[in-house]
Amino acid sequence: MIERLVIVDGVRTPFCRAGTEFASLSADELGRVAVASLLARTDLDPHLVDEVIFGCVGQPAETSNIARVISLRAGIPERVPAVTVHRNCASGLEALTQAHQRMCAGLGSVFIVGGVENMSRSPLHFSFRAAEKFQKLARAKTLFAKVSAWAQFRPSDFSPRSALQLALTDPVCGLNMGQTAELLARDFNITRSEQDTFALESHKRALAAHQKLAEEICPVYVNGRAVIADNGPRTESELDRISKLNPVFDRAHGTVTAGNSSQLTDGAVALLVMSESRAAKLGFKPMGILTGYAHAGCEPARMGLGPVYAIARAETATGLALAQADLVEINEAFAAQVLAVVAAAQSPEFARKQLHRDTTVGGISLEKLNVNGGAIALGHPVGASGARLVLTSLLELRRRNGHRALVALCVGGGQGSAAWLERNK
């Protein structure tokens, strides 16, 4: 019998809007805090760790293989390897599923997995043309050569390109992520007010869950201050303004605004996962079990529907139907996108044409969906979100005495990831 992978414990930093509390911290620092807090909380002997696997989407140039930097800085012994994984928005979940695959392959039984992103520090790039000119300048030896190298520069060479913008644009279909959401809104006739209502609900749920979320958060100390809570959820008074915001991606006819999209956020999540037998041997009582999972591909221009494909695939793998989930977490990249997923999941036509099956994937009740708010309120540090969904849903299962949770994310580039979790009883 194949061993099951259990999630022993997890912790995350607060999620803070880009450019706020964590703007002064590097991504590896956030990851270090999460891993060090996890080690302190679980009292795990770091020598027992077989590998550290971290997801990160916009990996800072100065910390290539950021997982290794985090691992060493957090005091994990040097001989323990570390790898950074990248499946865009599902990178944090990818870290978990890779741990499972390694365990199955006999490559270890104790892993620290998670995800990290500091979107405040996303860099600006020079264009390649400008870079070429800089190189020429660097190679110029004589004064004349230097002057003529300088003379080749044009003002446009100095206008930088935002790495964040570049990352959020699909190079294959040429659409920005927000534009893919606009596409879904049109496909499924999702109105602006439906999106805003969904966004409002996300904020309300996150605000109401303040105490619950505190359980998964470790403080981060920045310049003598303890940052102890997420700062994404807006207060009631601010929420009035959501309906007044202008569309960002299609200014004339669009419905997707900054208010009904996920926020740019800094944060890190770390999970301690083990094979079930190893956890038992070490005397840990795990939070939950990874029952099964699937990653699936879809049309890049409609990447937001990825979760439906992944959930369908996960059903094939595990035999678990949507209805069996006590909790569903679908990452809120955009309100339009989540609502499109809900619509597609119960559309017989979608099932037939896209999934090639006779039955729909199933209905998703809003009562079960993102019960403590989602990325619209809490923010979406892209590399970390997948791991947060796992942590948040397992803790909520425990609170509700529930059995199973389904977490899913859409993935830029046209993919979806879904994982079934169950509570360890």
Next chain:
Amino acid sequence: MKTESLKTSAHESSVAVETSHIRRHFMPDRICVLTFDRIGSSANVFDRATLMELDRHIDFVERVPNLRGLVLVSGKKSIFIAGADLHAVSRMDTEELRGFAVLGQRVFSRIANLSLTTVAAIHGAAMGGGAELALACDRRVMSDDSATRIGWPETSLGILPAWGGCTRLPVIVGLAKALELIVSGKSVSALAAKEMGLADAVIPIGCLIETALEQIWLGSPEKRFQGWNNYVASTFLRTVYNHRLSNQRRHYPALGQAVDVTTRGVSLPVSESLKAEQVAIEKLFSTDTSKNLIHHFLQQERAKKRSGPESCVISNVAVVGAGVMGAGIAHWLAGRGVHVQLQDVRAEQLGRGMESIQKLFQDGIRRGKTNATEMRNALDRITPVQGDVPLRHMDLVIEAATERMELKCALFRSLVARSGPRTMLATNTSALSVTRIAEAAGAPERIVGLHFFNPVHRMQLVEIVAGRRTDPELVRRMVSFAQQIGKLPVVVSDSPGFVVNRILMPYLMEAAHLFESGAAVGDIDAAMCDFGMPMGPMRLMDEIGLDVAADVARTLTRAFGDRLGSPAILSRMLDQGLLGCKSSAGFYLHDGRNAKPNPEPARWLADHSATRFSRAELQQRMGLVMLNEAARCWEERVAIAPEQIDFAMVAGTGFAPFRGGPLRCIDTFGAARIVECLTDMVASRAGLRFAPCVLLQELAESGAKIFSKPGGKK
């Protein structure tokens, strides 16, 4: 033919010097290498025998014809030559000392006068005599290892570099640099040595000998012109230094002597300058100052020497409480490679603690003690944790919470429950009973006192307090731990205030009493600085914090009754929020680095400054209460040896090191005289706190001394 004879003699000698501390062998191209490798020791030092042996090697080198060069190198891992054997020195009488000084100078001069090229290949510390040997060579090459340092610490031992150091150093680096090195006593790295012309090459350890051999072919270096080495400039420097050292010269005559000999030496012939070194060191050896300073140095070395096996390294420590002490301890440990979990119940306190730790590291960077990478790595070793977490994998837990008995007892009950069976538990209490805390926690053998002093990064002493039922093995482990982290441990028994606070408090309270009776803040501090304390008592109270001082005083009063008689002025100042440095006002007004006496407290006292005290009177009152309490500590055997009490006071409070410590002072002044003074004070001031203790009275009657032999080992 000649090669033949050389080989034979080399062979002969290697037989003859088999049991020696210096090995001799030959390299191709007729170069002789002397390897200093003291038998049965990890360090090379010069004692009489080694000097004689070196002398014989030079006899040999002089006899070998056509020898091209001589290389001096050490066979030790991280020490070139640590200087004179101070243990041997501390046992010599004046006549032997003179002979020893003359011998060293003669041997080194012979090396300096050799016609062949001599090169010192330095890896590891070259200190004092070792550094002077390097100066006697024509050239010096140094390894770029961080252990490689060169310096002349003699003046801090109350003597001066008299084996040619004062004479030869200015010739090589110039008088200005030479004075800086000799007066400060600080050692410099290989790179710094290269920069000032002291080292001719700095290379990786692997190329040391090779480079030394290359240097031989370069011959003697050309004499560099040194702008300061003339009569006018040296007179100027002498005046500057004498002025700068005017405060210290009285207590540390070596400083003045060193400046004098060095500055005058540059305009004298070498032989006369060497003669002056001789005369100066003879004079210095005849004082108690050098004996006390050397004795303290040896004590310090003994305290540093790792007693436990190297494998017993403590690498995971939880520090409970992120206040000033907790943060200070965490900072120190993390800087020494220990992983620290800094715990507190309040997140804000942890935030402040982490900030102060960061500031300490940044200060360290500014003072060149650390760099940004080391700081980052050290900060990474600290994990702030809010609330209770399991401590099963911790090697050691250090509690640094608020000084309240009930709180500590409850905390230790929780620590015992949370920690693993092998986790050692320590309290950083400064005055509370370790035994009581340990009993209350229900695991008395597992709990020990580990008393760091504030500020942790500056105070080297750590009092290790054995509770009544503390496991002796645990005490040993703590001594080894203190050594591991570069602190100086002193084991004390569990009595209120242990050693340092107990002796310090009566002194501080007496200072406050004097202030109450009309002495000016400035006068009180000046008197004690004059006595040789690094800082006056009023200033010290401001530094410690009046609240902390009053708190410790209260604990001691509870234990010892009215002996301290805590002065009313203190509680009044506390009421007014005058806490010392932390509130920018105490006995002084603190404004950044400046401090001027605070007129406020004096105003409260009716006709303050009506009574005038002479400096001697002030010194006597404050000094004698300290000596009296120190004697009581020894009487009660709070430490296992009187040296330990003296050592704790010098290392922990900066008690005038040239006086050797309070107990040594008793011997120096004479117990009879002290008892007489104290008795007078009891009579005239009606202050029972002056009553001489039993030990002092006994000593006064019998005329015995606390230390059997001054300066020597017990």
